[in-house]
Amino acid sequence: MESWIIPTIAVIVAASGLWWKVTTSMATIADISQLRTELKDDIREIRQMLFAHIGSHSHINDSVKTSDS
Numbered sequence: 928m929e930s931w932i933i934p935t936i937a938v939i940v941a942a943s944g945l946w947w948k949v950t951t952s953m954a955t956i957a958d959i960s961q962l963r964t965e966l967k968d969d970i971r972e973i974r975q976m977l978f979a980h981i982g983s984h985s986h987i988n989d990s991v992k993t994s995d996s
Contacts, residue, residue, distance in 0.1 A: 954962075
C-alpha cells in the first residue's frame with residue numbers, strides 16, 4: 928500500500944469533520960439578537976442589584992463624610 932493514502936484520507940476526514948462542525952454550529956442573526964437582548968436584560972438586573980446594595984450602605988457613606996469633616 929502506498930504511504931500517502933492514509934495521511935490523505937486522514938486530512939479529508941479531518942477537513943470534512945471541521946466543515947460539518949462549523950456549518951452546523953453557526954448562529955443565525957435571530958439567535959444573536961436574542962442573546963443580545965438577554966444580555967442587556969441581565970446587565971440591567973445586575974445594575975439594579977448593585978445600586979440597591981450600594982443604597983443599603985448609605986449610612987456608612989454618611990458616617991464617613993461626617994467623620995472626615
